[in-house]
Amino acid sequence: MHVVLIGARSEAIEALLADGHTVSLLYEGGEHRRVDPYRDRLAHACAVDSYLVVESLWSALYHVGALGPAGPERGDGDGAGGGDGGQYGPVGAVVSVQEHGMVPAALLGRLLGARAIDPQVALRCRDKALQKAAWRAAGIPTADWAVVPDAGRGSVARAAAAAGVTAPYVVKPTAGAATIGVAAADGPAELDALAAELVAESETRRRLLVEHRVPGEEWHLDGLVRDGALAALLVSRYLVPLIETKRGRPAATVSLPPADHPDLYREAAELTGRALAALGHRDGVFHFEVFGGPGEFTAGELAARPGGHMIGALAERVLGIDLWAAAVRAVTGDRAGRDGGPADTAGPGGAGGAGGAGGGSGAGGRVVGFTDIPTVAGAVNRLGREHVERVPGVVDVEIKIRPGEVMPAMDANSGIRIGTALVEAATEQDCRNALLRIADLAAELNSEPGPAAGQPLPPPRTSPVPRVPARTSPVRTSPDDDKEE
Numbered sequence: 001m002h003v004v005l006i007g008a009r010s011e012a013i014e015a016l017l018a019d020g021h022t023v024s025l026l027y028e029g030g031e032h033r034r035v036d037p038y039r040d041r042l043a044h045a046c047a048v049d050s051y052l053v054v055e056s057l058w059s060a061l062y063h064v065g066a067l068g069p070a071g072p073e074r075g076d077g078d079g080a081g082g083g084d085g086g087q088y089g090p091v092g093a094v095v096s097v098q099e100h101g102m103v104p105a106a107l108l109g110r111l112l113g114a115r116a117i118d119p120q121v122a123l124r125c126r127d128k129a130l131q132k133a134a135w136r137a138a139g140i141p142t143a144d145w146a147v148v149p150d151a152g153r154g155s156v157a158r159a160a161a162a163a164g165v166t167a168p169y170v171v172k173p174t175a176g177a178a179t180i181g182v183a184a185a186d187g188p189a190e191l192d193a194l195a196a197e198l199v200a201e202s203e204t205r206r207r208l209l210v211e212h213r214v215p216g217e218e219w220h221l222d223g224l225v226r227d228g229a230l231a232a233l234l235v236s237r238y239l240v241p242l243i244e245t246k247r248g249r250p251a252a253t254v255s256l257p258p259a260d261h262p263d264l265y266r267e268a269a270e271l272t273g274r275a276l277a278a279l280g281h282r283d284g285v286f287h288f289e290v291f292g293g294p295g296e297f298t299a300g301e302l303a304a305r306p307g308g309h310m311i312g313a314l315a316e317r318v319l320g321i322d323l324w325a326a327a328v329r330a331v332t333g334d335r336a337g338r339d340g341g342p343a344d345t346a347g348p349g350g351a352g353g354a355g356g357a358g359g360g361s362g363a364g365g366r367v368v369g370f371t372d373i374p375t376v377a378g379a380v381n382r383l384g385r386e387h388v389e390r391v392p393g394v395v396d397v398e399i400k401i402r403p404g405e406v407m408p409a410m411d412a413n414s415g416i417r418i419g420t421a422l423v424e425a426a427t428e429q430d431c432r433n434a435l436l437r438i439a440d441l442a443a444e445l446n447s448e449p450g451p452a453a454g455q456p457l458p459p460p461r462t463s464p465v466p467r468v469p470a471r472t473s474p475v476r477t478s479p480d481d482d483k484e485e
């Protein structure tokens with residue numbers, strides 16, 4: 001099959017090529033280094049202006065000959081294939097593994113008469129207000145919300161109050177990602193001041209979603225749905241809610257082994273199944289964020305793509321499933337059996353569905369988690385891979401900001417980090433302690449005079465809460481290549 005892939009994700013490319021598909025890759029310019037290793041294996045590769053612009057994606061396929069010559073005789077856009085596909089034939093599927101490309105991929109697939117996620121489903125899985133409305137109609141608990149069409153006109157607090165939204169608040173774009181443009185306010189006056197600040201920073205933020213901030217812990221439920229039934233589910237709990245990255249606290253999570261938490265997995269599977277059904281998402285992967293805890297979960301947000309950072313690694317180690325491969329195979333129609341060996345979908349509570357879809361026993365009975373490594377804004381990074389690898393339990397380290405490079409502030413988005421470390425431990429508490437130790441280590445090396453790379457590590461600290469590095473500079477940055485978080 002000739003497949004158009006939106007987003008240069010190596011796992012997705014490898015899965016499509018392994019299944020024998022012909023791949024035309026569309027990527028944003030900043031991802032060109034990810035494309036280079038595959039150029040001689042791809043049918044076409046073309047940089048685009050933005051994943052959000054269907055025009056850019058569509059025209060790029062013509063520019064590289066993926067759709068053959070353009071002209072009125074081709075019947076472009078009538079669902080008849082949008083061109084003969086040149087030497088590789090018509091496009092059979094359009095797939096995005098990038099958050100901002102989900103709706104454009106759905107629309108492009110419809111234009112080309114190709115397999116793709118349904119546009120309405122894609123929109124509900126992108127727009128936070130639309131998905132909340134669908135969940136509320138289905139009786140699924142979710143926070144009260146209001147969409148303010150133009151935050152630059154009138155009081156946002158009054159508009160929120162008129163819709164029944166009470167303090168404390170969270171303000172965000174209706175269809176954003178990676179906590180970009182997300183902020184919290186404790187009361188109406190602070191909400192109006194925050195809205196004015198967001199509009200002043202960017203005119204594109206005039207339409208805002210205001211919702212009641214749900215208290216309690218934040219969890220994420222990741223997995224695969226096929227033909228409307230859960231095929232895999234992983235339950236994980238963040239150490240602190242993701243919005244705390246705005247205060248310098250790194251994103252960190254621990255995945256709970258299904259065999260050790262059968263009741264939790266049954267409850268999570270039942271909620272996830274209902275949430276997916278309400279959005280109409282019957283085939284594909286998902287990243288579902290919820291708040292609260294067992295017996296009182298509240299639906300937060302759901303995306304129809306794999307979670308970012310090392311969530312894919314968690315699923316692979318705990319469930320034995322490659323979520324990135326599963327994401328593309330759900331669209332191409334290839335079955336889940338080749339997704340890297342998905343775990344037993346019966347899980348702890350029965351054959352998939354609401355009965356439970358965990359599978360596996362957690363990396364041989366061990367608990368797996370990851371932590372981002374926090375930055376100190378404006379400082380030069382002194383932490384290297386060798387420092388992190390010495391922490392007991394670390395099994396993988398990814399470094400994005402190398403030693404000697406200046407670090408940006410973490411308040412820009414949840415993807416800002418020195419890197420990410422994956423940890424395995426015997427118990428949940430041991431895993432949490434190792435993750436906190438890594439965050440502490442970064443603060444110790446980069447906030448105070450300390451050892452350079454290769455010198456002995458400072459002794460471990462046992463505090464259950466990582467120190468929050470002080471912000472030393474108003475450095476801002478655009479999101480990195482994990483802006484799908």
